[in-house]
Amino acid sequence: MQKAAIIIPAIVVAAVIGMSSVFVVDEREKALILQFGQVKQVKSDPGLGFKLPLIQDVVTYDDRILSLSTRPLEVTPLDDRRLVVDAFARWRLVDVVQFREAVGQGGETVAKSRLDSIINAAIREVLGSVPSTTVLSDDRTPLMNQIRDLARREAASLGVDVIDVRLTRTDLPEQNLEATYARMRAEREREAADEIARGNEAAQRVRATADRTRTELTSEAQKQAEIVRGQAEAEANGIYAQSYGQDPTFFAFTRQLDFYRKSLASDTSSLVTQPDSLYFDYDRFLQSIGDAPAAR
Template sequence: MRKPIIAVIIVVLVVLYASLFVVQEGQRGIVLRFGKVLRDDENKPQVYAPGLHFKIPFIETVKSLDARIQTMDNQADRFVTKEKKDLIVDSYIKWRISDFSRYYLATGGGDISQAEVLLKRKFSDRLRSEMGRLDVKDIVTDSRGRLTTDVRDALNTGSAGSDDEVQTPAADDAIASAAARVERETNSSEPAPNPNSMAALGIQVVDVRIKQINLPTEVSDAIYNRMRAEREAVARSQRSQGQEEAEKLRAQADYQVTRTLAEAQRTALITRGEGDGEAAKLFADAFSQDPDFYAFIRSLRAYESSFADNQDVMVLSPDSDFFRYMKAPTNTAR
């Protein structure tokens, strides 16, 4: 009697265990019955939030979708700028599922690889078009943040038809085809999102970032040569200004030197003149007291200067007044 009860209990427990399923935090669940998705009144796949749920055992299975933010690294690719110059751009995208039922239908059962293929095509075409509107300077400097923001917004909202200056027809066709398949399979009364946006696939692009921008060799050489030429022009301008200032300072210094020397010479001449005048006055005052003695002293100095060299020859008359002090004195008293 106990064995059948135990068997029944075991069966009940197995059935109960198979009837329960848990959707983990950060995930969403979609139940499939005999391989077909359970749908709601609008024929949209039913999405189960995190928690404990029930299903028909052995008949229904659960497909889990990751609700967390995903990172898609893009392989470095070559892009052409407005100047027709190539750039090697390495980037990545942060995205998440915003509409799980739409995402499941658009990607053929929640295939993340198919979603990333469509996202990569749209992103690559949009980034290529946006970069084609900018030159190298704008891309690598202040327009870099605006560039990624514009690309992210364009991925989420899509192009506005003829009003949008940037068109991505190849990627838009693929996304529109997947979005049309979703609309055919559902009866939702809600307005459909723009078929050119990632919202048509149930995807929201959270962020777009450029990790690295490399220049091909020919572009790098051209930019470096231009930068070198600009720096050399600035250096030449600075040197010219420095030489001009140096010439001004040198001219001012020469002017000050010349002026100072002239003032010094003028003062020296004035002082020397005053000294000579004072000396002459002193001599005049001294010799005016005895003019004969003054004449005698001057004659002695003249003799000293004239006979300093023994080789000098002088031809003078003996009666010359020059030799008057060399003659014997006469007795003037008689």
């Protein structure tokens, strides 16, 4: 019984010590074996590992690609227009020993804090060297690559690799938005006024050209009409002269009819005369004109 009382606790202690000397490394992790805070071994392959119980400790770190969203910060580009910028970074642990020495027991929490400062400093440096129009443009890939390369060099001392940096937001501060919108509206209104002025000028030129063309066409038409009218009157006078030579009585008759037509041309014409007036007496009319047709 005494032996059993001694052997059983010894077996339990041995089992505990044996179990504490074994650890498992996941395929998504890297492990460090520490002895009194000093790195004694690095285990990056997944599977079982062994350490000295009670003397050595095991610390594991995530070996996957990790993400980091930086805190919003204000930057001032070359044209002194302040911008609020957010960024998103992806990073990975590449040197676990250097990482342990750099961040100590803080692990990923301390690493993310220091990476945030490194990336923000890189953003300020890169975006401060270009105008705001470049930062606000659709193609910011060259700028993001510069930020990534600069942050990668600075983060190498932490034992990590910055894989990528993306600008997720580049906006004006709230207090500057209204002034910016007002300036944009003023610029658009000025451009609209310029376009309207150019349109009015073009319209005036078109109207002037049309008026000149109309005047020229009207003048030419009037000239042609006068020419035709003169030719027609000359031809009519020739016909009248010819007809008078052939039949003076018929010519006088046509002259009287023309006289009637002209005197009663208007719908409101009124004629007050005596019944025996020359106007209604054709024979007397013919006698009165005698040789007058030639004169009239």
